[in-house]
Amino acid sequence: MSGQPGRNILEIRNLSAGYRTSAFSLKGERGFSPVLSDINLDIKRDEFFGILGGSGSGKTTLAKAVLGLLPHTGSISLAGSVQAVFQDPLSALDPRHTVGFTVAEPLVVRKKLSRSERERLVDEMLEKVGLDSSYKKRLPAELSGGQRQRVCIAAALVTEPKLLVADEAISSLDVSVGAQILNLFCELHEQMEFAMMFITHNLDVAYYLCSRVAVMHKGRIVESGDIERVYSHPQDSYTRQLLGLM
Secondary structure, three states, X not given: OOOOOOOEEEEEEEEEEEEEEEEEOOOOOEEEEXXXXXXXXXXXXXXXXXXXXXXXXXXXXXXXXXXXXXXXXXXXXXXXXXXXXXXXXXXXXXXXXXXXHHHHHHHHHHOOOOHHHHHHHHHHHHXXXXXXXXXXXXXXXXXXXXXXXXXXXXXXXXXXXOEEEEEOOOOOOOHHHHHHHHHHHHHHXXXXXXXXXXXXXXXXXXXXXXXXXEEEEOOXXXXXXXXXXXXXXXXXXXXXXXXXXX
């Protein structure tokens, strides 16, 4: 994809990345397991973009590279800040910290605000995700799975990042709660200005939420484009397999 200066929040060019292994070579160097190969994509400002693929396709590795958690070759250009929401909200939350502490912590780290200003922003963000201020004193163990994910979303968006990376953010939730979280993303998108890289194995979910999608298989993008076209007229055999057309 060609870059469009000023319109893209994220531009990835010729990205390759992988993981160090525990094995050592004869030269005494640690081994390397490549995962991503020559990834190119753009995400526009305010766009919900889907990254689709099955287990082992490289989706999460791409997310980690974008978040700065993996070394890589090629380039990743971000026009703004980035935050993340992960698959399992229980493991993402510190069990010792209250909801109020969790949502306020990014503000303490990133912005010089008074305590009262932080409290106000936390209350406003909790309300946006469907939780009132009474939840501030609760611990993760006192919340349902859907409520925990709402807290994670609140903590991710309270600093108003320009890009949200959501890695299988509903896959650990039951169907009805997952649908509520998808609707919440849509509601928040109407209230706040942010783009999202939404990572999923489910093309139906991507169709509901995203305007464009890239399909990944074995560390490569095998198909990308407008979600209507990819969903209705898939060109790659792997995309058709994900749709159950083979």
